[in-house]
Amino acid sequence: MRVLYLVLSLTASAALAQTGGSAELGISAADIAAGLKDPTRWLTFSGDYSGQRHSPLRQITPRNVRRLVPQWTFQSGTYARGRGFETTPLALDGVLYVTGSNNYAWALDGRTGRPFWEYHRTLPPDLTYGASAPVNRGFGILGDRLFMVTLDAHLLAFDRRSGVVLWDVTLADYRVGYSATLAPLVVDDKVIIGISGGEYATRGFVDAYDPATGNRIWRLYTVPAAGEPGGETWPNVESAARGGGGTWMTGSYDPELGLLYWGTGNPNPNFHGADRRGDNLYTASLLAIEAATGKLRWHYQFTPHDTHDWDSNHVPVLVTLPWQGRDRQVVMVANRNGFFYVLDRATGELLLAKPFTATTWAREIGADGRPIVLNEDGSDGCLPDAWGSTNFNPPSYDPRLRLFFVSARETCASFHAQAPQYVPGQNTVGGVVWADRDRAFGALRAIDVITGKMKWEFRYPQSNLAGVMSTASGLVFSGDQEGNFIAFDAASGQELWHYQTGTSIWGAAAMTYMLDGRQQVLISSGSVLFSFALPD
Amino acid sequence: MKRLAAAAALLLICYGASAEERNPFESNDEAIRIGSLLFAARCAACHGPDAKGNLGPDLTRRWARGESDESAFRIVRNGVPGSSMPPSVAPDDELWAIVAHLRSISVMPQLVTTGDPDRGIALFEKECSGCHQVRGKGGALGPDLTAIGATRSREALVGALRDPSASVALGFRAVKFIAGGERVEGVVKGEDAFSLQVVTADGELEAFPKRGLDGLERSSKSLMPVFDATKLPDAALEDLLAYLGTLRGGQRNP
Numbered sequence: 001m002r003v004l005y006l007v008l009s010l011t012a013s014a015a016l017a018q019t020g021g022s023a024e025l026g027i028s029a030a031d032i033a034a035g036l037k038d039p040t041r042w043l044t045f046s047g048d049y050s051g052q053r054h055s056p057l058r059q060i061t062p063r064n065v066r067r068l069v070p071q072w073t074f075q076s077g078t079y080a081r082g083r084g085f086e087t088t089p090l091a092l093d094g095v096l097y098v099t100g101s102n103n104y105a106w107a108l109d110g111r112t113g114r115p116f117w118e119y120h121r122t123l124p125p126d127l128t129y130g131a132s133a134p135v136n137r138g139f140g141i142l143g144d145r146l147f148m149v150t151l152d153a154h155l156l157a158f159d160r161r162s163g164v165v166l167w168d169v170t171l172a173d174y175r176v177g178y179s180a181t182l183a184p185l186v187v188d189d190k191v192i193i194g195i196s197g198g199e200y201a202t203r204g205f206v207d208a209y210d211p212a213t214g215n216r217i218w219r220l221y222t223v224p225a226a227g228e229p230g231g232e233t234w235p236n237v238e239s240a241a242r243g244g245g246g247t248w249m250t251g252s253y254d255p256e257l258g259l260l261y262w263g264t265g266n267p268n269p270n271f272h273g274a275d276r277r278g279d280n281l282y283t284a285s286l287l288a289i290e291a292a293t294g295k296l297r298w299h300y301q302f303t304p305h306d307t308h309d310w311d312s313n314h315v316p317v318l319v320t321l322p323w324q325g326r327d328r329q330v331v332m333v334a335n336r337n338g339f340f341y342v343l344d345r346a347t348g349e350l351l352l353a354k355p356f357t358a359t360t361w362a363r364e365i366g367a368d369g370r371p372i373v374l375n376e377d378g379s380d381g382c383l384p385d386a387w388g389s390t391n392f393n394p395p396s397y398d399p400r401l402r403l404f405f406v407s408a409r410e411t412c413a414s415f416h417a418q419a420p421q422y423v424p425g426q427n428t429v430g431g432v433v434w435a436d437r438d439r440a441f442g443a444l445r446a447i448d449v450i451t452g453k454m455k456w457e458f459r460y461p462q463s464n465l466a467g468v469m470s471t472a473s474g475l476v477f478s479g480d481q482e483g484n485f486i487a488f489d490a491a492s493g494q495e496l497w498h499y500q501t502g503t504s505i506w507g508a509a510a511m512t513y514m515l516d517g518r519q520q521v522l523i524s525s526g527s528v529l530f531s532f533a534l535p536d
Numbered sequence: 537m538k539r540l541a542a543a544a545a546l547l548l549i550c551y552g553a554s555a556e557e558r559n560p561f562e563s564n565d566e567a568i569r570i571g572s573l574l575f576a577a578r579c580a581a582c583h584g585p586d587a588k589g590n591l592g593p594d595l596t597r598r599w600a601r602g603e604s605d606e607s608a609f610r611i612v613r614n615g616v617p618g619s620s621m622p623p624s625v626a627p628d629d630e631l632w633a634i635v636a637h638l639r640s641i642s643v644m645p646q647l648v649t650t651g652d653p654d655r656g657i658a659l660f661e662k663e664c665s666g667c668h669q670v671r672g673k674g675g676a677l678g679p680d681l682t683a684i685g686a687t688r689s690r691e692a693l694v695g696a697l698r699d700p701s702a703s704v705a706l707g708f709r710a711v712k713f714i715a716g717g718e719r720v721e722g723v724v725k726g727e728d729a730f731s732l733q734v735v736t737a738d739g740e741l742e743a744f745p746k747r748g749l750d751g752l753e754r755s756s757k758s759l760m761p762v763f764d765a766t767k768l769p770d771a772a773l774e775d776l777l778a779y780l781g782t783l784r785g786g787q788r789n790p
Contacts, residue, residue: 461727
C-alpha cells in the first residue's frame with residue numbers, strides 16, 4: 001500500500017510541475033474541486049464541494065471497526081466552555097492544518113500529533129458575539145496559503161509552512177456584534193466567507209476575497225436594502241438594517257452551475273418579531289449565489305418571519321437523485337425547524353419536505369413552498385427549542401444507500417418574546433425560551449432521501465450537536481453529548497464501536513484520510529483532537 | 537423597555553452607586569424588581585427564566601457556596617473568558633440590581649418556626665441522615681443538605697417532606713434493574729447510550745454497562761419516604777424545620 005501512495009503522490013507532483021504558469025505551487029483550485037479523489041488529502045471543510053462528507057475510503061469497515069484505537073491525542077490547551085472544539089482539520093502531505101477555539105491554529109504532524117507551529121491571535125477584550133461563541137470550524141487552503149476567519153471579524157491568510165500571517169483584512173466591525181467562525185470555502189480564485197452575529201443588530205453578508213491580496217471581490221448582503229427585491233418583506237429601513245441573517249456556516253458549491261449554496265441565519269431580534277413584520281427575506285433561507293459575481297440566483301426561505309432562532313446555517317448537501325423518472329441535481333437540508341427538504345438546485349423548486357423530528361410548528365410545507373403554521377410560539381404543544389431539530393453540525397450522505405445521516409434533537413420548548421433595546425454591541429435576542437428538559441433526547445437518524453422517511457435511528461439520553469461523517473465501506477461516524485465518538489453500520493444503524501472522549505462531541509464532524517497506507521479518523525472534542533486507526 | 541430604562545436611570549440618580557464591594561441595592565425591593573426585569577431581558581435566554589440554568593449554569597446556588605454579591609458583579613461585568621458568558625457594558629447600577637435580584641431568589645430569609653431545633657437534630661439523625669449529608673456526615677443517596685436552610689423556602693421544605701415525588705432533581709431519579717442476576721435499586725447520577733452511573737440504595741458508587749441489564753425501570757417517584765402527618769406529625773415537622781433552618785451552608789453571616 002505504501003508504494004501505491006508514494007506513486008500517487010509523485011504523479012500529483014508531476015502534474016503540478018506541468019501546470020506551471022499559475023501563481024503559486026501547492027494546492028490548486030482543481031485539486032480542491034477533485035475532492036476526495038486523492039485519499040491522502042482533505043482540502044476543504046466538507047472534504048469536497050458537495051457537502052456530503054462521505055469518504056471513498058474502505059480500509060476501516062463494519063467488520064474491523066471494533067479494533068479502532070487512538071494513535072495520539074493533541075491537547076490544544078484552549079477551550080470554549082459551553083461550546084465545542086468545532087474544527088475539521090485539513091490534511092495534506094501528512095500534515096494537518098487545524099484551527100482551534102479562541103483563534104488558535106496549528107500545523108500538526110499527522111503521525112504523532114506534534115506541532116510544527118502554533119498561531120494565536122490576540123483578541124480585543126471587548127469582543128461581542130465572538131466572546132459568547134469563541135469557536136472556529138477550520139481553514140481553507142489554496143496554493144501554499146491557509147485562510148482563517150477570526151472572532152473579531154477578520155480574514156487572515158497564512159503561509160502554511162511557517163504560520164506567518166501574510167495579510168489580514170477586516171470583514172466588519174466586531175464592536176457592533178459581528179464575528180466570524182466558519183471555515184472559508186475556496187472556489188476557483190476566490191476565498192468565500194460568511195459572518196456571525198445575528199444575535200446583535202447586524203446585517204449578514206457573504207463575501208469573496210482575492211487569495212493573493214485579500215481585496216474584496218464581491219459582497220452579497222442577505223438582507224436587502226430598501227428598494228431592492230425582498231426589501232418589501234421588512235416594515236422599514238431600520239428593521240432591515242439590523243435584520244440579522246448571518247452566514248456563519250460554510251456553504252457548498254456546484255462547479256458546473258457555478259453556484260454557491262449558502263444558508264442564512266435568524267432575523268434579529270431572534271424571538272421578538274413585532275418590530276419586523278413580514279417574511280424578513282433572506283433570513284432563515286438557502287441562497288444560490290453565482291460564485292463569479294456574487295449575484296443571488298434563487299432563494300428558498302425555510303422559516304418565513306422566524307421567531308425561534310431557527311437559523312438555516314446548515315451544510316447544504318448536493319447530490320444527483322432519480323426523481324420521478326429522471327435524474328435531478330438536488331440540494332438537501334435538514335433544517336432547524338424540524339423539516340427535511342429536497343430542492344432542485346438549478347431552480348430552487350421544492351421537491352420534498354418532511355418532518356424528521358416531532359414538531360407541532362407546521363402541519364406541512366404547502367404546495368407553494370410555505371409552511372402551514374399551526375403553532376408559532378409553542379403555546380399549543382412542543383416546538384423544537386432555539387437550538388432546533390438539528391443545528392450547524394454537519395450531516396453526511398451515503399449515495400449508495402441514498403441515506404442522509406443527521407443528528408436530530410427532540411426538544412419541547414415555548415417562546416416568549418420581549419422587546420429588546422437596540423444598542424450596538426449588546427445582544428438583542430428579544431425574549432426567553434422555556435424548555436422541558438425531561439422531554440429532550442437526541443438521536444442519529446438515517447433519512448431515506450426519496451421518501452423523507454426515517455430508515456433507522458440510534459437514540460442518546462440527551463439532545464446533541466455532533467456532526468456526522470460516513471465512508472464508502474458502510475460506516476457512519478458521529479458522537480453524543482455524553483462524549484462518545486461512535487461508529488455505526490450505515491445500513492442498519494447498529495452501533496459497532498465507541499470511544500469515550502471525555503466531553504461532548506459538539507459541532508464537530510469527523511474527517512478521514514490515508515497516511516502511510518493506514519486510514520486515519522480524526523475527531524475533536526473539548527480541547528482535544530483525537531486520531532484513530534486500526535492497529536498496525 | 538423604555539420604562540425599564542427610565543427606572544434604571546431613576547435608580548442611578550437615587551443611589552449613585554459605583555463598583556464598590558457591598559451591593560448598594562441589597563434587600564432593596566424596587567431595585568430587585570428592576571433587576572428581575574433586566575435579568576429577564578438580558579440573562580434569561582441562557583440562564584433560564586428562573587436562573588436555574590439552561591445553556592448557562594444555575595445561578596441560584598452560588599450564595600449557598602459562600603460567594604459574595606461582589607464576585608457575582610465582577611462576573612457579570614467582565615464575563616467569563618473562554619466561555620459563552622460575555623462581558624457587559626451596562627452601568628454599575630443595572631448590574632448591582634441584577635445581582636440583588638439573583639440573591640433575592642437564591643438566599644432564603646431565616647426560616648420562621650415554633651419548633652425546637654435540638655429535637656429537630658434528633659429527628660434528623662433518626663429519619664434523614666441515613667440518606668442525607670450535613671457537613672460531611674450522613675448518607676449519599678439523597679442531596680447534601682448543608683445549605684438547605686439558605687436555599688429553600690419553608691413551603692419548599694414542607695413540600696419536599698410531605699410529597700417528595702412532586703419534584704425530583706436530576707441526579708436523584710430512581711432506577712431499578714437486574715444486573716448479573718442481582719436486583720439493583722438506586723439513583724442515576726450519570727448516563728450515556730452505553731452505561732449507567734448509579735448510587736445504589738446502600739450508598740455505593742457503581743457503574744453498569746446497559747447491555748448487561750434486564751428489566752430497566754425508571755421511576756418518577758422519589759426514593760425518599762413520604763413524611764405525611766402520620767409519620768411526621770405537625771409538631772415534629774416544626775422541630776425538623778427548625779433544625780433545617782439552621783443549615784445555611786458556607787454562607788457568610790448576613
